[in-house]
Amino acid sequence: MTRPGRAAAGRVLRVGPLGPSLAETLRTSYDALELPDDGPERAAFLAAHGGDVVAAVTSGRFGVGTDLMTALPRLGAVISFGVGYDTTDTALARRRGVLVSNTPDVLTDCVADTALGLTLDLLRGFSAADRFVRAGRWPRDGGFPLMRRVSGARVGVLGLGRIGRAIAARFAALGCPVSYHSRRRVPGTAYAYAGSPEALAAAVDVLIVATSGGAGTRGLVSRDVLRALGPGGYVVNVSRGSVIDEDALVEMVTTGALGGAGLDVFAAEPHVPEALFALDNVVLLPHVGSATVQTRAEMERLTLENLAGFLDRGALVTPVPETA
Template identity: 60%
Template sequence: MEVLEVGTPDPALAAALAAAKYQPLRLPAGAERDAFLAEHGPSVTAAVVAGPPGVDGHLMKALPNLGAIVNYGAGYDLVDVEEAQRRGIGVSNTPDVLNDSVADTAVGLVLATMRGLCAADRYVRAGRWPVEGPLALTRDVSGAQVGILGLGRIGAAIASRLLGFDCAISYHNRRQVPDCPYRYAGSPVELAESVDVLVVAVSGGNATRGLVSRQVLEALGEAGYLINVARGSVVDQDALVELLVSGRLAGAGLDVYTDEPHVPSALREQGNVVLLPHVGSATARTRAAMAALALRNLDEYLTRGTLTTPVLRPR
């Protein structure tokens, strides 16, 4: 029985695998991949996904004895879940342990974007303050109307933090949350047109691809801000760039992008955009907790054939 490692693990995951005496096979790229899979594919029973390229139907076909796909992260959009279900392959993720760090990042982006903190930092470092004087005034976070697109575990953690700023919270989900104290909006457009800042916290994958469409961004308007800590695929990035460049959106704070790690130059050139390199969960404590939970899933599958935090249960 072999464990396949897909993507490049960060130090926390690599250390956890090494401490558990796992020596996973690393999936190579390019011309070496086919020969590697021909040799090792039949012996692989579990895969740990640490990043792209993920596990699609073609890779599953090359791993005929694959029984479980263990995701290092809450998201599992790098896995063809429908094909995994068809083949009886279990899929797990690492929910809950990263809620706080991602929520903290989202609130940090709200503050940095609305108050122009990163632009102000650049202004001082460039020596412009003594020459050009005070910066233009910015927007208050306190008392702002905030829309949460996706009031799941992370979305709820973001909302609870923003209550400390006396923000008025609205949200949109596919279904209304019972007994929720926040105002429910019936669609992403309805949510966007009623708030100052829209925070995107939905899961990735085909079901949410393009959910934040041009129409949603236009509804947010020239005084509105977009914050995305979900997945780049959720937002129409081309429309986002166009609206920012033309001044039809006040600003954006982004931790995720359509084609990571590549960020369009038009985004990088906008002074009203705060850009992070997908670091929402990147704290030492959170990554260690994610690695430990991923390892628990791997151990449980290899010893008992079950998963600790299943998205799909193995058959």
């Protein structure tokens, strides 16, 4: 879908914090407006400028939700820095003809590396062993407890998209039997297919969550799925915090009903359940799955290409699928 000339007299709006380089480019090259935080200031801003905005640049953390999109009557495109776009009302965007883009592919390898790193840390206890040494416990308490081998562990990937396939390839290289569950079978893959998240969890030692976020996957990793993993199983999440029943996860890792968890994402970021802080069977990261200099530079480049494509010719370089 294209809209030549739609953006000729419109403004660009920045929604939420973005990296310093991208924010500066938006300010200096596009004279971008900045959406204030919630409250009276935002309402006044939208009343004054909402009708001028034709493109919004945001991130997967903030997006353009229903209320904001409604307040932007001339909006033609939502340009998202990141692969996730579940915080944007894509259904309303489709009805209104608003284009939505993200930055796929460029962050696939780094997120897959993060999933592998979290799994290695979680099963081998590297972070916990580091804390053990720093606390002076090695000479006092003796050797660190034995942990779990990663090579050969049964690994399940929930969501065999671009990132899921990259994760699966990394574990297959370690000699791990890999199986997966997605909404439908993926043609041409040699990995075993499980008919449900519960069936996948019951068949593996490590369940890696790599599915998209949004209403369709909210709570997909339910208490029943975690129960199927059991006290000898581990869950690793590099997707969205909303995909896992976080209350159930906290309860089960603190009581031993689940072996452990490696988490890069949380339900109410940046807030993390404090009950997890003292646990050595949990590894916590501050949503850094794609946080490398190289990947963020590529994400910024693709974000700006999408913005320029829309403003110049009404088309996006990497539009999200129409079925999203």
